[in-house]
Amino acid sequence: MAAEIRTFPCLSDNFGYLIHDGATNATASIDAPEAGPIIAALDREGWTLTDILITHHHGDHVGGVAELKQKYGCRVVAPHDKSTKIAHADLRVANGDVVKVGSLLARVLETPGHTLDHISYVFDGEKALFAADTLFSIGCGRVFEGSYPMMWDSLLKLRALPDDFRLYCGHEYTASNVKFALTVEPDNAALQARAEEVKRLRADNKPTIPSLLGEEKKANVFLRADDPAVAIKLHMKGATAVDVFRELRERKNKS
Ligand SMILES: [Zn+2]
Secondary structure, three states: OOOEEEEEEEOOOEEEEEEEEOOOOEEEEEOOOOHHHHHHHHHHHOOOOOEEEOOOOOHHHHOOHHHHHHHHOOEEEEEOOOOOOOOOOOEEEOOOOEEEEOOEEEEEEEOOOOOOOOEEEEEHHHOEEEEEOOEEOOEEOOOOOOOHHHHHHHHHHHHOOOOOOEEEEOEOOHHHHHHHHHHHOOOOHHHHHHHHHHHHHHHOOOOOOOEEHHHHHHHOHHHHOOOHHHHHHOOOOOOOHHHHHHHHHHHHHHO
16 A cells, blocks of 8 residues: 655644554654644544654754654654753654655665754665655755755755655745756756746646656756856856855855
8 A cells, every 4th residue: 555645734834744554553743843733634634643853953843742752652763962962752863764654665865064963764675765855856955054065965866766756855945946956057947847836836826746856957057057058157167066065055045
């Protein structure tokens, strides 16, 4: 039985995600921005929360953990992090660990940069990547705690996943990301196509997520900082991928 994934809004622009294993009735929430919408989504489906898989310590990803844990007695999986900023964790995971959600398997990839503790969950069997605030559709997270080389390395790890994987990210930032990306690559046909799609989806009040990783590799300029053509667009011919990535991210910060 295939896993079912539900996407719904939380807080102002976060995504809530549930992944449900029909074979065992296990259900995981990927992060917990706030309890209310997650409980409502569970009630709609008649599912019971068994696990919360946390990606990083930011408040808009863990704000609902305490209430959900108290209500469901669910297991809380969190990144291995010496600073133990995340409360209520039952299991700490690191790169390469595999987390079971019923019979579903989630592989842990350490993707630091946005925060030092940031991890992503890869459900290989479901071809689903939960990348939270490392990789957004047509964008990437801000580099708060890590360094630019560290963040670029994390993006390369995610880019290495197959094209037919679906990207589930932490925020509905796609429209703003598209607007910025078009200032760098106005002639990118894949980006133009995504811009049209995003316009349509947002006009219908629908989420722009998930997107296909193969499409992101073509349309998301942050995943192509090592493409000499991107360096040329930024008047940085011959620059390293990290320098190009830093320039892109800093321009986006100011946009
Ligand atoms: Zn964050």
